[in-house]
Amino acid sequence: MAPAYKLTYFPVEALAEPIRFLFSYGGIEFEDVRFDRENWPQIKPNMPFGQVPILEHNGKVAHQSISMARYMAKKVKLVGSDDWEDLEIDAVVDTVNDLRQKIALYSYETDEAIKESRKEPLFKETIPYYLQRLDAIVKANNGHLAVGKLTWADLYFVALLKYLNYMCGGNDIIANYPNLVALKNTVLEIPAIKAWVEKRPKSEM
Amino acid sequence: MAPAYKLTYFPVEALAEPIRFLFSYGGIEFEDVRFDRENWPQIKPNMPFGQVPILEHNGKVAHQSISMARYMAKKVKLVGSDDWEDLEIDAVVDTVNDLRQKIALYSYETDEAIKESRKEPLFKETIPYYLQRLDAIVKANNGHLAVGKLTWADLYFVALLKYLNYMCGGNDIIANYPNLVALKNTVLEIPAIKAWVEKRPKSEM
Numbered sequence: 161m162a163p164a165y166k167l168t169y170f171p172v173e174a175l176a177e178p179i180r181f182l183f184s185y186g187g188i189e190f191e192d193v194r195f196d197r198e199n200w201p202q203i204k205p206n207m208p209f210g211q212v213p214i215l216e217h218n219g220k221v222a223h224q225s226i227s228m229a230r231y232m233a234k235k236v237k238l239v240g241s242d243d244w245e246d247l248e249i250d251a252v253v254d255t256v257n258d259l260r261q262k263i264a265l266y267s268y269e270t271d272e273a274i275k276e277s278r279k280e281p282l283f284k285e286t287i288p289y290y291l292q293r294l295d296a297i298v299k300a301n302n303g304h305l306a307v308g309k310l311t312w313a314d315l316y317f318v319a320l321l322k323y324l325n326y327m328c329g330g331n332d333i334i335a336n337y338p339n340l341v342a343l344k345n346t347v348l349e350i351p352a353i354k355a356w357v358e359k360r361p362k363s364e365m
Numbered sequence: 366m367a368p369a370y371k372l373t374y375f376p377v378e379a380l381a382e383p384i385r386f387l388f389s390y391g392g393i394e395f396e397d398v399r400f401d402r403e404n405w406p407q408i409k410p411n412m413p414f415g416q417v418p419i420l421e422h423n424g425k426v427a428h429q430s431i432s433m434a435r436y437m438a439k440k441v442k443l444v445g446s447d448d449w450e451d452l453e454i455d456a457v458v459d460t461v462n463d464l465r466q467k468i469a470l471y472s473y474e475t476d477e478a479i480k481e482s483r484k485e486p487l488f489k490e491t492i493p494y495y496l497q498r499l500d501a502i503v504k505a506n507n508g509h510l511a512v513g514k515l516t517w518a519d520l521y522f523v524a525l526l527k528y529l530n531y532m533c534g535g536n537d538i539i540a541n542y543p544n545l546v547a548l549k550n551t552v553l554e555i556p557a558i559k560a561w562v563e564k565r566p567k568s569e570m
Contacts, residue, residue, distance in 0.1 A: 222452050224455065226459060231455075250429065250435060
């Protein structure tokens, strides 16, 4: 029987990887469709709002990667224990996504002069500003990004890290943040995540 | 007795207004703190990740406006009836937020040449691309943005509209999208929302 879930994305980790981490964590089978970049122009017009990843389930199509991750987190029980805890989790996920977008604004800028002008503020101010605060949150939360225990916020951040580093030119942006490094290790040592990372297709981002 | 919730923001609607709509819809009292812009430099360092709005409740502080809106939506029962419905609601909210960010990238650009270069793509391509699709979604969803009934996605979009229009130079961006106009009217005619809009402090955005 075909898996109940089908995830479609570019042949990379990036925005789909948090969802793949959640499937793996929960031991939920999924069809991991990775299309060739050369086919994107044909695929894009059929995607909701022209974007991927999409998630197909029971004949329905969902979009927006964070929304999908939140849905899967409920299925694999990596959510909070009440509505306020879920608010704390959602807020830190949105904050990590804010950081991702600020990095992307630099990384995907095609005008070299504009890109260069964004480099120093990003690396000297924005990234340290976010990572110092995220590191302090992990320290105050028993090694996690929210509510003192493992949640989908942790998987979201760690799954996205390689993409963040890629956009930053390959630098390990968390190297000087010991609590974030420890969080990365915590997540990557979860047996189901470790097994997924070992078997997943290789990609640069 | 003081209200159980305290919302702090600039003296405008913008990102706080969806949350204020949800409080109003549910008849939940809240302290609506609006600080003077001149005090922002003193306030900013004490805000989580330097941003507002924040929501205070039971001695705790939350940030990230969409996360807060989702929390309040649960309290006032404007959520889906199952996890997949909540995924659909979350996805359309994130999509409206994508549109907001694309508009902001134009509106808040301080380099006039860069701003001018973004104008035509935004108004001729991006905004119509999003609004055509959102209009079709409302048509297909019984007059709503998701799951065929009133949800917090509807309140989120309508509460944000004045801010979107403000960033677009005062144009009514939905004027040519009849299903979105009808949705706006539906939300603004809810008695509790209507009463809030009549009594709220006046602001330009």
